Amino acid sequence: MASPPPTLPVRVPLITEPVGILGSLKAARRNVLSIIPDIATRQPMVSGRTGKRWHMVMDPGALRRVLLENEANYPKSIVTKNLLRPAIGESMFIAEGAEWRWQRRAAAPVFSHRNVMNLAPIMTAAAERSAERIAGAGNRAVDMAEDMVRTTFDVIADVTFSGDGSFDSDGVHQAIDAYISEAGKISLFDILGLPDWVPRPGRMVSAGAMRDMKRVADDAVEARRKRGPEGVPDLLDLLLEGEDPETKRRMNTAELRDNLLTFIVAGHETTALTLAWSLYLCAFDARVQDKAREELRRVCGDGPVTGADVANLPYIRMIADEALRLYPPAAMVSRSALADDTLCGRKISRGDTVIVPIYALHRHHQLWDAPDAFRPERFETRKDLQRYAYLPFGDGPRICIGASFALQEAVIILGTLLNRFRFTPVTGKAPEPVMILTLRPEGGVWLQAEPL
Incomplete structure (x- = not known):
């Protein structure tokens, strides 16, 4: 990968020449983003x-039609x-139409502001444990990408199953990672649109682990159904109580399991990536770290970052927003278009x-000033941002149901770490942005963490 100018953080080199189907397949298996033409950052x-x-669509008006106005198409x-x-499985992330709508209505109350705030102490505790691990590394560099995966998985395991021992969170973590690494690579069968029953060689490697994981999850759901909630309701308790207000339908064990696994897959790695990239960017720009620390000392002093602090830490949120951009x-x-349309x-x-x-x-050069630069301040006046130009959580009716949960978690963990350490990059260890299913920092995010 070509090195970017020293004033800019790492980025993906986009293609400038056409490639055929085999070239696209080869590139996509290495990095899905490498099939994007550079012109896509300048054309609608x-x-x-x-x-x-x-068709690659970058025009906000056309995206509004795809994601909102004509979403069903x-x-x-x-x-x-x-x-x-x-x-x-057929969780709400994959389901369509009426099947998606009833699941979404049943699950929406799970992520109410009150419920998300009730889970904040779990996020604070995981952030404190992360800080202890980093401090324990002494003068050694730390792969913050790896630690953020561990930290956010601690959170999702506790908020999903309350750490009650009925669920093998490490086993689930390993099974999901194995599936993503082996099966997530785009196959030619998928590009050609062959049906799901045609075997994908790479995907068969992890099929057994996925079956075992689902069986363990089913057992945990049934055990909780019999036992009932204890203390602050976790995500499983809330989903068990959930009911579609229109049809009065409740999720059965398979539906609960698939949606819980969706929350685990989507809710821990994506937040871990947001945090890893945020810390890389903060290490890249000492000015941003200093400004963040001033805000943290003013709001939190030397104490922990809590859920109640999140609303008073707008600059920390801006860093996370810019990392998500x-x-x-x-x-x-x-x-996939179901019917003819015009965009x-x-x-x-x-x-x-x-x-x-x-x-x-x-x-996109027509939507963002200095689009490749790291500038958290661009989010100071959110009303000036063009709708549908910023889509880290999607938009329209299928906007990510856990967005508020993820942002609260990101602010608490990022704030905790910036309040404890000064981060600096390790020479020659810049991460490479590579996407298979998610945009990961290949090679890790290796940083020196100096205690404050």
């Missing part, structure tokens, strides 16, 4: 054909569903793939 829409017709693509169904965990999503004055035919390259959208 780019179309082409790689096996089937596709653009369900998640077959590729997306084929990749994720073995891990998370530069390195969105879900950096590319795709939809940006261009015909979309039934069966076309509509790609939202969020990575390119967030670095």
